[in-house]
Amino acid sequence: MVWRTRVTSLLGIERPIVQGGLAHLAFAELAAAVSEAGGLGQITAVTTGSPAALRAEIRRLRRRTGRPFAVNLAIGHVPIEPYLDAALEEGAPAITITGGNPEAALRRSEGAGVRRLVLVAGVRAARKAADLGAEAVIAVGHEGGGHIGRDDLGVMALLPRVVEAVDIPVLASGGIVDGMGMLAAFALGAEGVEMGTRLVATAECRAHPRYKAALVAARETDTVVIERSVGRPGRVLDGPYARRILALEAEGADLRALLPLLEGERNRRAALAGDMDEGYVWAGQGVGGIRDIPTVAELFERMEGEFACALARVSSLASGLQGEAFHVAQRGGEEGEEPELKGGGEEER
Numbered sequence: 001m002v003w004r005t006r007v008t009s010l011l012g013i014e015r016p017i018v019q020g021g022l023a024h025l026a027f028a029e030l031a032a033a034v035s036e037a038g039g040l041g042q043i044t045a046v047t048t049g050s051p052a053a054l055r056a057e058i059r060r061l062r063r064r065t066g067r068p069f070a071v072n073l074a075i076g077h078v079p080i081e082p083y084l085d086a087a088l089e090e091g092a093p094a095i096t097i098t099g100g101n102p103e104a105a106l107r108r109s110e111g112a113g114v115r116r117l118v119l120v121a122g123v124r125a126a127r128k129a130a131d132l133g134a135e136a137v138i139a140v141g142h143e144g145g146g147h148i149g150r151d152d153l154g155v156m157a158l159l160p161r162v163v164e165a166v167d168i169p170v171l172a173s174g175g176i177v178d179g180m181g182m183l184a185a186f187a188l189g190a191e192g193v194e195m196g197t198r199l200v201a202t203a204e205c206r207a208h209p210r211y212k213a214a215l216v217a218a219r220e221t222d223t224v225v226i227e228r229s230v231g232r233p234g235r236v237l238d239g240p241y242a243r244r245i246l247a248l249e250a251e252g253a254d255l256r257a258l259l260p261l262l263e264g265e266r267n268r269r270a271a272l273a274g275d276m277d278e279g280y281v282w283a284g285q286g287v288g289g290i291r292d293i294p295t296v297a298e299l300f301e302r303m304e305g306e307f308a309c310a311l312a313r314v315s316s317l318a319s320g321l322q323g324e325a326f327h328v329a330q331r332g333g334e335e336g337e338e339p340e341l342k343g344g345g346e347e348e349r
Contacts (some may be wrong), residue, residue, distance in 0.1 A: 001304050003103055006169040007192030010135055011094060011115060012068045012153075015300055017182075018138070020146070020196025021072035021098055023047045024268045025207050028057055032064035033204035033296040041065075045083035048265070058090045058244045060128045068093040070117070075100030081108065088112045096138070099147060105162075116263065119173070119194075121124035121149025124299060126162045128172075136169040137162065138194050142157065143175030145197045145223070145284035147234040160241070165191030177286035179306025183314070197284040202293045208274030212279050212293050214239075220288030220327065226280070230255045237283040239276060241266075 003102050007016045018038035024047045031041030041060060054071070061069055069088040073080045076099050084105055087095055094115035097105050102118045104296045109116060118129035119138045126137045139162040141155030142148045149158075155174045163170050172185035173194035184262065186298060200207050201215045214237055222238045229249040234240050243260050270279030294302070 001308065006032055007136060007171060007188075007190035010169060010177070011040050011070075013040050015304075016171075016192030017071070017303075018042070018096075018192060018194040018301065019199050020173070020194050021074060021096065022200065023074065023146075023207055023264070024271050025200060026072060027206060028060040028064055030199065030205045030256045030296070031061050032201070033068050033202070034199065035065045035067040037297040037300045038070060039296075039300065040070055040094065040317050042072045044074065045087065046074050046076075046078055046080065047268075048083075051086040054086045055089040055090055058092060070094035070096050070115075072096045072098060073103070073105055074098050075102070077089040080105060084108055087199060089115060097098055102129055102133055102134070106134060117171070121153065122151060122158070122163065123161050123165045126166050128259070130166040130168050134168065136171060136192075137166060138171040138173050139301045140194075141172075141174030142225075142233075142235070143285040144173055145282040146164050147227075147232060148174070150231065150233060155185065159185065159190060175284050175286040177284075178287040179290075179308070180310045181286065182303060183310045196297070197282070197286055199296065200283075201290050201293050202299060203293060208270055210274035210276055211271055214276065214281070215283060215287050215290050216285040216292065217291070218283065223283050223285055223286060227258070229253075231259060235256050235282065235302075236280045236282060237287070239280075241270070241277060241280050245280070292349075 005016050015038035019034040019042045021042060021044045023044055026042050026044040031043050034041035043057050045054050048057050071092045073084055073095055075260050088109060096117045098119040105118060117136045117138055119140055120129055121140050122128045139159050142152045143154055143160050155172055159172050169191045171192040172190040176182060176185060176193050176195055177198040185193050199205060201212045211328050224236050224238045224242050225233045225235050226242055226245045227326050228235050233273040248258060265287060266279040268276045270281045284340050
C-alpha cells in the first residue's frame with residue numbers, strides 16, 4: 001500500500017505508524033526495526049539513564065537505520081530539559097512529549113527544526129498543544145497501556161472531538177493492535193496511529209519472554225487501572241502485584257505509602273527481568289488481539305493486509321446500502337409519495 005497522509009508527509013515515513021514511548025523498552029533495536037519497516041521508531045529519553053546515555057543510544061540507532069526516528073520525552077519524575085537538549089544537539093528528526101504540560105519543552109525546541117508531537121487525553125489539551133506549536137497530536141483513549149487520561153474517555157469518543165478541535169494532524173492511540181483497529185481510527189478522522197503494547201510483543205523488543213508470553217495469553221479483560229486514587233491512572237496487566245496495589249488503594253493508602261510499589265524499578269524488574277510477581281507491566285486493552293510474536297516488519301505487512309480486507313468489507317456493505325436506498329426511492333412511500341431519506345438532526349443526538 002502507498003500511504004499519503006499528513007502524518008507520513010510530516011514525519012517523512014512510509015507507513016503512518018508511530019511506536020509508543022515504552023519505558024525501559026524503547027531503545028535502538030526496536031526503534032530501528034520500526035523505522036526500517038516504514039514507521040517512526042522511538043527512543044524513550046529518560047529511561048536511558050542520562051543525557052550522555054541518550055546521545056549514545058541515538059548514535060546506536062543511526063548505525064542501524066538512516067530513516068526518521070523520534071525521541072520520547074516523558075514529563076514527570078526527572079527534569080527533561082537536559083534530555084531535550086541532547087536530542088536536539090544530536091539532530092533527532094522528531095520528538096514526542098508525553099505525561100504533562102508540554103509548554104516548556106515546546107518553547108525550548110522552537111525553531112530547532114525538529115518535528116514536535118504531543119500526547120493528549122482531552123480536547124482542551126489538544127488545543128493547547130496546537131496553540132503552542134505542536135505539529136501533530138496523539139489522542140490517547142483510556143484503552144491504552146501506561147498512564148492514561150483521568151476522564152475515562154475511549155478512543156471512539158475522544159478521537160472525533162480532537163479531530164474537529166484542531167487543524168493539525170491527529171494520531172490515534174489506545175487499544176490498536178491490528179489493521180482493523182487502524183481502519184477504525186482512520187474512519188474517525190485519524191491520519192496515523194501510535195502503538196505501544198502490540199510492539200512489546202515483537203521479536204525486536206527487549207522485553208523479557210515472560211512479559212511477551214503474558215501479552216499473548218491475555219484476554220481483553222486482563223488489564224486493570226492502578227494509581228487512580230492518587231490522580232495519575234495507568235493501565236497495567238492484571239496479576240498478583242497489580243492486585244496488591246489496588247488493595248492498598250482501596251484501603252485509602254496515600255502516595256507515600258504507594259510509592260515503594262510504584263517506583264520505576266518495579267516496572268523495569270518485571271519488563272526486563274521477567275519477575276512478574278514482584279513488579280508490574282503496562283498493557284492496553286488490545287491485548288486480546290495479540291496472538292503471536294512476529295518481527296516488526298511481519299506485523300506491519302499483516303496490518304496492511306488486515307486494513308485492506310476490512311476496507312473492502314466496509315465498502316461492500318456501503319455498496320449494498322446504497323443499492324437498497326435506491327430501490328426504496330424507486331418504490332416510493334405507502335401512498336406513492338417520494339420517501340425522505342435523512343440522517344438524525346441535532347435534536348436526535
